[in-house]
Amino acid sequence: MTHPVTPKGTIRGVGLGPGDPDLMSVKADRLLRHASHVAFFRKAGRIGQARRILDGMLRSDVTEIAMEYPVTTEIPLSDPRYNQILSAFYEASAARLRGLSEAGQDVVVVSEGDPFFYGSFMHLYSRLKDDCPVEVVPAITGMSAAWTATGLPVTWGDDVLSVVMGTLPEDVLVGHMARADALVVMKIGRNFAKVCDALHHTGRFDDAWLIEYAAMADQTVQRLSEAGDRVAPYFSIIVVHGNGRRP
Amino acid sequence: MTHPVTPKGTIRGVGLGPGDPDLMSVKADRLLRHASHVAFFRKAGRIGQARRILDGMLRSDVTEIAMEYPVTTEIPLSDPRYNQILSAFYEASAARLRGLSEAGQDVVVVSEGDPFFYGSFMHLYSRLKDDCPVEVVPAITGMSAAWTATGLPVTWGDDVLSVVMGTLPEDVLVGHMARADALVVMKIGRNFAKVCDALHHTGRFDDAWLIEYAAMADQTVQRLSEAGDRVAPYFSIIVVHGNGRRP
Numbered sequence: 001m002t003h004p005v006t007p008k009g010t011i012r013g014v015g016l017g018p019g020d021p022d023l024m025s026v027k028a029d030r031l032l033r034h035a036s037h038v039a040f041f042r043k044a045g046r047i048g049q050a051r052r053i054l055d056g057m058l059r060s061d062v063t064e065i066a067m068e069y070p071v072t073t074e075i076p077l078s079d080p081r082y083n084q085i086l087s088a089f090y091e092a093s094a095a096r097l098r099g100l101s102e103a104g105q106d107v108v109v110v111s112e113g114d115p116f117f118y119g120s121f122m123h124l125y126s127r128l129k130d131d132c133p134v135e136v137v138p139a140i141t142g143m144s145a146a147w148t149a150t151g152l153p154v155t156w157g158d159d160v161l162s163v164v165m166g167t168l169p170e171d172v173l174v175g176h177m178a179r180a181d182a183l184v185v186m187k188i189g190r191n192f193a194k195v196c197d198a199l200h201h202t203g204r205f206d207d208a209w210l211i212e213y214a215a216m217a218d219q220t221v222q223r224l225s226e227a228g229d230r231v232a233p234y235f236s237i238i239v240v241h242g243n244g245r246r247p
Numbered sequence: 248m249t250h251p252v253t254p255k256g257t258i259r260g261v262g263l264g265p266g267d268p269d270l271m272s273v274k275a276d277r278l279l280r281h282a283s284h285v286a287f288f289r290k291a292g293r294i295g296q297a298r299r300i301l302d303g304m305l306r307s308d309v310t311e312i313a314m315e316y317p318v319t320t321e322i323p324l325s326d327p328r329y330n331q332i333l334s335a336f337y338e339a340s341a342a343r344l345r346g347l348s349e350a351g352q353d354v355v356v357v358s359e360g361d362p363f364f365y366g367s368f369m370h371l372y373s374r375l376k377d378d379c380p381v382e383v384v385p386a387i388t389g390m391s392a393a394w395t396a397t398g399l400p401v402t403w404g405d406d407v408l409s410v411v412m413g414t415l416p417e418d419v420l421v422g423h424m425a426r427a428d429a430l431v432v433m434k435i436g437r438n439f440a441k442v443c444d445a446l447h448h449t450g451r452f453d454d455a456w457l458i459e460y461a462a463m464a465d466q467t468v469q470r471l472s473e474a475g476d477r478v479a480p481y482f483s484i485i486v487v488h489g490n491g492r493r494p
Contacts, residue, residue: 017272018385025387026276027269086494114391115400117408122400123493129398136398138265138391138462140272144361148385151376153362153369158415158434160423161364163408176407179422187405215385246370247333 006104008132011097013121015114015139016053018215019235023140024053031137032057037100037107039065039093041120049235050110065107067093077167086123094127101132114139118165118186143184145215146237152209155182157245166191173198182242183208192231195238196224209239253351255379258344260368262361262386263300265462266482270387271300278384279304284347284354286312286340288367296482297357312354314340324414333370341374348379361386365412365433390431392462393484402429404492413438420445429489430455439478442485443471456486 014031017023032038038058042048048066070089075082100107115121115136128134143163147154155161162180164173165187177183177198185195199205208224212232224238261278264270279285285305289295295313317336322329347354362368362383375381390410394401402408409427411420412434424430424445432442446452455471459479471485
């Protein structure tokens with residue numbers, strides 16, 4: 001006698017875009033409004049930006065799965081314990097989703113921005129893709145919202161765009177800033193002074209814009225030279241526009 | 248006696264995303280379904296990819312404005328006449344939209360991908376923004392659809408992503424390919440052999456993927472090394488994934 005086999009549920013990594021629910025894709029909007037299970041990352045004790053974008057969209061009987069990042073502020077990135085703690089967290093989160101999939105349950109895992117572009121969902125995806133059906137829905141990136149907010153096109157003609165993280169060493173930043181036509185700098189926070197130094201060093205500072213909370217309610221847009229030394233810790237993006245060929 | 252003044256209409260540059268109507272933003276979808284005037288670029292004698300994405304979405308009484316690129320295949324990019332012909336075309340297209348705005352008419356101008364990221368709408372935007380209300384709606388880029396189609400995240404941790412055009416000289420391509428962790432190459436077409444040479448020269452060829460028609464009905468995804476020497480002339484993107492920090 002054979003037992004009936006429950007088909008595995010699909011884990012969908014769905015990008016929410018930059019923050020304005022109106023900038024979500026039609027597909028993301030539909031998947032979320034129908035989802036029975038929705039998972040999201042957040043810091044412990046916070047609502048979380050991803051969850052906030054979903055306000056008013058979810059079914060009343062939805063099961064919400066909050067995956068809360070372990071607190072790591074005391075541990076430097078270079079300490080091997082940092083990676084161990086995060087790895088254990090992603091393993092546990094993946095195991096929870098794997099269990100739901102094995103029970104036949106579809107789950108929508110949301111992430112801010114585009115899931116495959118510096119997103120946390122990638123760490124679940126790499127742990128799940130060989131075990132259960134996984135689908136990824138791309139989304140508008142935070143950087144698209146940032147350059148749109150400046151009111152200036154970011155790349156023209158043959159412009160090279162380089163996307164760099166403020167966490168990189170200054171000489172690496174300088175190398176890319178000197179070569180690229182258009183620039184996007186993310187992960188600024190504590191690296192703000194270093195990023196500004198690298199922009200000064202390559203003559204790009206005066207053409208740089210600082211966008212905080214792009215496409216969110218508290219969006220600000222200003223020239224970096226007018227920004228002072230206070231920046232939003234996480235949702236800040238610096239854009240330097242290209243100046244390529246234009247008829 | 249004063250004459251009543253008609254308020255100017257708003258010209259909206261709306262990104263359609265990579266090609267699948269389901270990947271349009273909720274905002275783009277709504278604007279298009281309600282629009283009385285929709286403008287799009289296309290080659291003379293073609294339906295045009297942007298217009299094709301809109302099939303079945305528009306009002307039955309919509310006014311469609313096809314802006315047909317002048318034929319420039321006989322003229323090299325470096326010839327000054329090339330720029331003159333394109334410039335005259337954008338001037339004429341902008342004048343047509345300006346006239347509609349002055350008559351109080353809102354117009355949705357659609358573009359594939361994200362309007363401010365290598366998009367043709369920028370050439371209208373720069374000519375219109377001082378004369379009439381202009382709004383830009385960002386969208387999912389073709390490159391997001393391309394890296395999603397590979398089933399592999401494009402950037403991890405502190406990876407640098409550089410976006411380069413195949414039209415650039417080989418030494419410029421090599422400089423960026425050697426430095427960046429993740430790569431996107433667009434405008435491949437006639438430059439395919441040069442792009443492959445630059446990827447070989449920097450040891451990136453074996454890790455490169457070729458995506459044709461990302462998020463469209465005839466999407467193909469393959470390793471570049473298995474692609475042979477035939478590529479789709481326009482909707483081809485090469486992706487090399489980063490390999491940065493991952494817990």
